[in-house]
Amino acid sequence: MNRRNFLHLIGCSCLSVSIHSCTTAPITERKQLRLIPEAKLNAQAAQIYEKIKKKEKLIDDKNLTDIKTIGKKMQDSISEYFYQSNLPDPTANFDWEYILIENKKVKNAWCMPGGKIAVYTGILEITKNKNGLASVMGHEIAHAVAKHSVERASRNIMLKASTQIIDILSGGKLSQVNRATGMNTVGLLSQIGILNPFNRKQETEADYLGLIFSSLSGYDIRETVKIWERMKEANKGKEPPEFMSTHPSSSNRIKQINEWMTEIIIKYPPIKIT
Numbered sequence: 001m002n003r004r005n006f007l008h009l010i011g012c013s014c015l016s017v018s019i020h021s022c023t024t025a026p027i028t029e030r031k032q033l034r035l036i037p038e039a040k041l042n043a044q045a046a047q048i049y050e051k052i053k054k055k056e057k058l059i060d061d062k063n064l065t066d067i068k069t070i071g072k073k074m075q076d077s078i079s080e081y082f083y084q085s086n087l088p089d090p091t092a093n094f095d096w097e098y099i100l101i102e103n104k105k106v107k108n109a110w111c112m113p114g115g116k117i118a119v120y121t122g123i124l125e126i127t128k129n130k131n132g133l134a135s136v137m138g139h140e141i142a143h144a145v146a147k148h149s150v151e152r153a154s155r156n157i158m159l160k161a162s163t164q165i166i167d168i169l170s171g172g173k174l175s176q177v178n179r180a181t182g183m184n185t186v187g188l189l190s191q192i193g194i195l196n197p198f199n200r201k202q203e204t205e206a207d208y209l210g211l212i213f214s215s216l217s218g219y220d221i222r223e224t225v226k227i228w229e230r231m232k233e234a235n236k237g238k239e240p241p242e243f244m245s246t247h248p249s250s251s252n253r254i255k256q257i258n259e260w261m262t263e264i265i266i267k268y269p270p271i272k273i274t
């Protein structure tokens with residue numbers, strides 16, 4: 001394959017594969033490659049989520065109540081937004097669920113394909129308040145709503161050879177994560193790619209959509225910038241595995257979020273559920 005054809009495939013121009021394997025991300029309308037059915041990935045994620053629930057120490061306290069309240073507001077607001085916009089609801093096949101995992105060392109949260117969410121107690125020191133928690137959850141939920149895992153898995157099929165190399169590398173990194181945090185579900189999470197970084201375009205998209213979803217749900221998205229600053233502070237001189245290892249922060253990221261802020265507050269005010 002020459003370089004031009006290769007770029008053509010990666011660029012997801014639809015012509016190279018077939019018209020059905022291309023879709024667009026919600027709201028941003030970025031073109032995406034989709035070779036794997038969403039249902040397949042959701043089912044796989046749900047199975048792994050069940051195993052994680054058995055292996056990790058789950059807590060049911062006021063923080064979990066907050067997580068569930070924020071999550072419910074967000075899932076309703078997202079569905080309502082797409083309904084009012086006369087667009088297909090990307091969360092139509094989601095089976096939302098929320099857990100809080102006791103592990104202070106893990107400053108992270110994730111949302112699996114299909115809406116299976118976990119928050120680690122370590123990140124609560126960073127989020128500090130409901131607006132902060134909403135901004136982290138909004139970002140993670142945005143990865144799932146925009147089907148970033150489906151996109152990544154599809155790309156992996158296209159790039160099989162290089163994927164094997166990446167797998168070997170990330171295998172080493174994952175066992176390092178395991179040792180540093182005592183997370184005994186690192187292997188499980190890697191099966192669904194949850195601890196692997198998304199690419200930069202996907203991260204930017206999750207930042208943007210996350211702000212929109214938080215704003216639609218009635219949270220103060222100005223807290224988002226403060227979160228990134230607290231995250232930077234908490235990670236100073238430390239090794240991964242923090243939220244930052246999969247979410248490289250930079251002054252550019254904060255600058256970008258600041259640039260979107262006013263427009264999003266005006267364009268996506270808290271939505272009334274009809």
Ligand SMILES: [Zn+2]
Binds near residue numbers: 140143206246
């Ligand atoms: Zn992210």
